[in-house]
Amino acid sequence: MNALDFYALSVFLIGLGLMGVFLNRDFVKILISLSVLESGVNLLIVSIGYVRGRIAPILFSKELQASAVGKVVDPVPQALVLTAIVIGLGLLAVGLGMAVWMHRRFGTTDVSELKDLAG
Amino acid sequence: MGYIYLAVVLFTGFTAAIAVFSRGRVSSVVALALASVGLTASFYLLQAPDVAMAEAVISAGLSTALFLFALRKMGIRGD
Amino acid sequence: MLEGINRKYDISGIIASLVVLAFSGLLIYLLYTQIPYGQDKMLVSKDYIKMGVNSTGATNLVTSVVLSFRGLDTLGEVTVLFASAMAVGLFLLPGAGMWQREENFVLRVASRFLPYLIILIGIYIVSQGHVSPGGGFQGGVVISSGLLLKLILKREKESGFGGLVHALESLMGAGFVALALVGLVKYGSFLYSFGPKGVPGTLLSAGVLPVLYAFIGVKVASEFVAILERFTSSGEEDERA
Numbered sequence: 229m230n231a232l233d234f235y236a237l238s239v240f241l242i243g244l245g246l247m248g249v250f251l252n253r254d255f256v257k258i259l260i261s262l263s264v265l266e267s268g269v270n271l272l273i274v275s276i277g278y279v280r281g282r283i284a285p286i287l288f289s290k291e292l293q294a295s296a297v298g299k300v301v302d303p304v305p306q307a308l309v310l311t312a313i314v315i316g317l318g319l320l321a322v323g324l325g326m327a328v329w330m331h332r333r334f335g336t337t338d339v340s341e342l343k344d345l346a347g
Numbered sequence: 348m349g350y351i352y353l354a355v356v357l358f359t360g361f362t363a364a365i366a367v368f369s370r371g372r373v374s375s376v377v378a379l380a381l382a383s384v385g386l387t388a389s390f391y392l393l394q395a396p397d398v399a400m401a402e403a404v405i406s407a408g409l410s411t412a413l414f415l416f417a418l419r420k421m422g423i424r425g426d
Numbered sequence: 427m428l429e430g431i432n433r434k435y436d437i438s439g440i441i442a443s444l445v446v447l448a449f450s451g452l453l454i455y456l457l458y459t460q461i462p463y464g465q466d467k468m469l470v471s472k473d474y475i476k477m478g479v480n481s482t483g484a485t486n487l488v489t490s491v492v493l494s495f496r497g498l499d500t501l502g503e504v505t506v507l508f509a510s511a512m513a514v515g516l517f518l519l520p521g522a523g524m525w526q527r528e529e530n531f532v533l534r535v536a537s538r539f540l541p542y543l544i545i546l547i548g549i550y551i552v553s554q555g556h557v558s559p560g561g562g563f564q565g566g567v568v569i570s571s572g573l574l575l576k577l578i579l580k581r582e583k584e585s586g587f588g589g590l591v592h593a594l595e596s597l598m599g600a601g602f603v604a605l606a607l608v609g610l611v612k613y614g615s616f617l618y619s620f621g622p623k624g625v626p627g628t629l630l631s632a633g634v635l636p637v638l639y640a641f642i643g644v645k646v647a648s649e650f651v652a653i654l655e656r657f658t659s660s661g662e663e664d665e666r667a
Contacts, residue, residue, distance in 0.1 A: 318510030
């Protein structure tokens with residue numbers, strides 16, 4: 229049962245995030261949907277690197293250090309996703325700064341009203 | 348043992364759906380925090396403790412705080 | 427609950443939903459057939475696992491991949507974080523001071539020791555990033571939340587704090603690149619992990635990797651404190667919740 233779950237969950241999150249970005253009008257909700265989309269992608273990458281029956285890539289004992297190749301999960305997707313999560317936070321900070329600026333400048337965060345304004 | 352996987356998956360999917368489709372902004376942000384908790388559990392079940400720690404601290408912690416600070420700066424009194 | 431979406435049932439919403447559905451179906455199909463879940467698909471990682479401890483001395487393989495084998499990606503991430511901190515400064519002007527708070531008993535008691543406890547936990551997470559899960563990014567964010575708590579609880583307006591934070595952040599970024607260049611000049615490859623390897627599994631091991639993670643931790647902490655300070659201080663037209 230745990231075979232298919234995480235692929236399905238990550239594709240579900242990606243689909244949810246995409247729908248949220250397309251259909252929402254409030255800029256903060258668009259940012260939340262973007263966050264869900266990015267979480268789905270991260271989950272997908274980590275679950276591609278998972279090998280059933282193996283343990284986390286921390287070699288905490290001597291015998292594990294000697295023969296670790298067939299015993300640990302892939303560490304490269306985890307390193308990439310670690311980077312991606314932090315970058316997602318940076319993106320969120322810039323997006324929220326933009327939302328606050330938008331609220332101050334135009335009085336609203338509704339993106340459908342912005343395309344009528346000539347910057 | 349497979350029930351834990353199913354529970355975590357359903358919890359994460361449900362709260363993420365609430366986060367995207369809910370009407371109020373504050374409830375959406377809170378649902379996003381819950382989805383991040385579910386995601387942390389998923390990363391732990393996928394044998395990735397580094398990523399789980401990063402997701403917990405960053406997404407369920409600082410990202411939610413950033414959202415609430417920004418909402419407060421825009422003058423939301425709690426939808 | 428569904429009123430947040432555009433409720434006019436216009437054609438663009440339906441087209442968007444169908445496109446997302448088709449894309450998700452295609453993704454699921456490709457995943458299930460091309461990338462089987464739970465099977466061994468490691469090609470490059472086999473070498474990383476085999477020579478990870480010998481080459482870097484770190485027992486946390488993710489740390490050795492992040493800082494040594496794929497260190498260039500980490501350098502890119504450090505750059506992206508710096509750019510995002512600058513971009514937030516573009517949108518939000520520096521505030522005049524913290525939001526004025528009411529007197530609160532719980533905050534007053536907690537402010538005596540809680541920020542220092544959080545910062546200590548953050549330093550712990552950063553310093554043992556090469557033997558146990560953790561490292562510079564996670565610990566840096568924890569440190570920044572402790573520093574933010576300390577910042578919120580101060581009563582007077584901040585004067586020299588911003589300058590120190592920006593100087594520290596740039597210094598740590600430069601230090602990271604400097605250590606990477608030392609690896610290039612002395613050993614022939616950028617971000618080579620030099621330094622005494624030590625006994626793997628102890629705190630003083632893995633050569634220059636703990637130092638790199640310490641630099642990254644301080645850099646991330648100071649960046650996020652700068653970002654959060656912009657968000658929690660009162661600029662023009664501040665609203666009281």
